[in-house]
Amino acid sequence: MSLGLLILVVIALAGAGFVIGRQRALAQAGGDPRILHSLPGYYGQSVFLFAAVPALLLLLGWLLIQPLAIESRVSAMLTPADIPEGSSSALVMSDVRRIADGFDAMIAQGRMTEDALRAMDANTVDVRAQLAEAGIALGSDVAPNVFETAKSYRNLAHTGRLALTVAVIVTALAGFAFALSRIQPDYRARNVSERFVRTLLIGASMVAILTTVGIILSLVFETVHFFRLYPAKEFFLSLTWNPQFRGGSDLGIWPLLWGTLYVSFIALLVSVPVGIFAAIYLAEYASKKTRAVAKPLLEILAGIPTIVYGLFALITVGPMLRDYFAQPLGLGASSSSVMTAGLVMGIMLIPFVSSLSDDIINAVPQAMRDGSFGLGATHSETVKQVILPAALPGIVGAILLAASRAIGETMIVVLGAGAAAKMSLNPFEAMTTVTVKIVSQLTGDTEFASPETLVAFALGLTLFVFTLGLNVLALYIVRKYREQYE
Known part of the structure; x- marks a missing residue:
C-alpha cells in the first residue's frame, strides 16, 4: 500500500470514529445531550484522536527509522572488494539504491516478474540492457555481491513497507476500539480534546526551537571535525x-x-x-x-x-x-x-x-x-x-x-x-x-x-x-x- 493511500485509510477510519463516537455518546445518554459531561462532538473528537494520532506518529517514526536500519543492515553485506579504488562505501550504496529502484521500475512496467528477479545474477547481459532501459546504467565493474545486495535492499524495503502498513492499521484500529470503550455519559471527553490541542500548540512552538538546535548542532559537529584536520589559527587569522x-x-x-x-x-x-x-x-x-x-x-x-x-x-x-x-x-x-x-x-x-x-x-x-x-x-x-x-x-x-x-x-x-x-x-x-x-x-x-x-x-x-x-x-x-x- 502506498504511503498516501495508507494515510487516507487512517484518516477515513478516524473520521468514521468521530461519527460513531458521537452517536454512541448520544445513544448512552438516551438522546439527551444534557446528561453528557461534554458536548457530543467532543466524544467524537476523542475517538478521532485515539484512532489517528498514535497511528500517524508510528508512521512518522517508522519512516524515519526504517531507512537507517536498512542502510545499516545492507551496508554490512558489502565487502572491501566491492568498493572500487578511489570510490567509497557511500557511492556504492548509492548504486545499490539505484539498482533496487530499477528493479521496481522493471516489475511495474511488466518487463520482469518476481520469480525472474530472484533468478537474476549480475552476469546476465540482457538484464543489464533491461535495467538501462529503465534508466539504470550498469558498468562491467559492478561486483556480483553489489548486485545481490541491491536485491536484498529491495526485499528489505518491501518487507518494511508491508510491516508498516499492518502496524499502522492495527494501531489505528486499536485506538479506535479503546476510545469507543471509554465512552460513558460521565467521560470527560472535552478534557481529552483540550489536552491534545494544548499539546499540539506546545509542539508547534517547539518546532522553531528544535530546528535551531538541530542546525547549531550539525554545524558544530562538522566544524569540530574540520578543525581536527585544519588548524583553527590559520582559519581565523590567515588573509588568504x-x-x-x-x-x-x-x-x-x-x-x-x-x-x-x-x-x-x-x-x-x-x-x-x-x-x-x-x-x-x-x-x-x-x-x-x-x-x-x-x-x-x-x-x-x-x-x-x-x-x-x-x-x-x-x-x-x-x-x-x-x-x-x-x-x-x-x-x-x-x-x-x-x-x-x-x-x-x-x-x-x-x-x-x-x-x-x-x-x-x-x-x-x-x-x-x-x-x-x-x-x-x-x-x-x-x-x-x-x-x-x-x-x-x-x-x-x-x-x-x-x-x-x-x-x-x-x-x-x-x-x-x-x-x-x-x-x-x-x-x-x-x-x-x-x-x-x-x-x-x-x-x-x-x-x-x-x-x-x-x-x-x-x-x-x-x-x-x-x-x-x-x-x-x-x-x-x-x-x-x-x-x-x-
Whole structure:
C-alpha cells in the first residue's frame, strides 16, 4: 500500500470514529445531550484522536527509522572488494539504491516478474540492457555481491513497507476500539480534546526551537571535525583564501568576511534611506489613492526571484558601472564588482525595509499625533520628534531583517560580484562572500571528509555567530532608545 493511500485509510477510519463516537455518546445518554459531561462532538473528537494520532506518529517514526536500519543492515553485506579504488562505501550504496529502484521500475512496467528477479545474477547481459532501459546504467565493474545486495535492499524495503502498513492499521484500529470503550455519559471527553490541542500548540512552538538546535548542532559537529584536520589559527587569522583539493590549501576566512560585509554595507546604504523615506511618505503624506497604488508596486520587488536580480546585475548594472564610472576613473575594467552586487541587492531590500517600517509607523497611536499637533508642532516636526522615536524599535527590526537578508544572499553576488576572494577597498573590483564559497565548496565531485569541503560548515557557523551578534547589538540599541523615549 502506498504511503498516501495508507494515510487516507487512517484518516477515513478516524473520521468514521468521530461519527460513531458521537452517536454512541448520544445513544448512552438516551438522546439527551444534557446528561453528557461534554458536548457530543467532543466524544467524537476523542475517538478521532485515539484512532489517528498514535497511528500517524508510528508512521512518522517508522519512516524515519526504517531507512537507517536498512542502510545499516545492507551496508554490512558489502565487502572491501566491492568498493572500487578511489570510490567509497557511500557511492556504492548509492548504486545499490539505484539498482533496487530499477528493479521496481522493471516489475511495474511488466518487463520482469518476481520469480525472474530472484533468478537474476549480475552476469546476465540482457538484464543489464533491461535495467538501462529503465534508466539504470550498469558498468562491467559492478561486483556480483553489489548486485545481490541491491536485491536484498529491495526485499528489505518491501518487507518494511508491508510491516508498516499492518502496524499502522492495527494501531489505528486499536485506538479506535479503546476510545469507543471509554465512552460513558460521565467521560470527560472535552478534557481529552483540550489536552491534545494544548499539546499540539506546545509542539508547534517547539518546532522553531528544535530546528535551531538541530542546525547549531550539525554545524558544530562538522566544524569540530574540520578543525581536527585544519588548524583553527590559520582559519581565523590567515588573509588568504586558496583551497586546493590536492593539498596545501589556505583557508583564511577574512577575504570572504570582508566581501560579505562590503557588499552588505553598500546594499544597506541603498535600501535603508530609500526604504525609510518611502515608508514615511506612504504612511504620513501620501493620499489613500496614491498609497493603494504605490505600496503594492513597491512590494512587487520582494517577489522577484533573486536570479532575476542577478541577471539584471550581470547584463545591465555591471556594464553600466564599468563603462560610466570604473573605466573613466581608472578603478577597474570588470563588470563584476562589489558595487554592482551592492546596488542591485539594495534595490531588492527596499521593500523589506519600507513595508515593515510603514506598518510600524501606522501602528503609532493617532493620539500621539493629535497631541503633537495640539502643541503647535508641524507635520514634519511630528514625524521627526514623535512618530519616528515611537516607531524606532520596529524600524531597527526592519533594518536588521534587511541586513540578515543581505548577508545570506548568494545568487546576486555570484552573478554581480564574481568569485574572487580578496580584500580591497576598491568597490569596482570583483570580490565574493561567505555564502558563495559555502555553495562552491559543497558542490562538485569532492571528497566530503576533506578540509576543503568541511570548511563550508566552519564558514556557516561563523556566519551564524556573526548574525547572532548583530541581533544582540540591535536589541541593545532598541532598549537604549526605548528607555530614552519613555
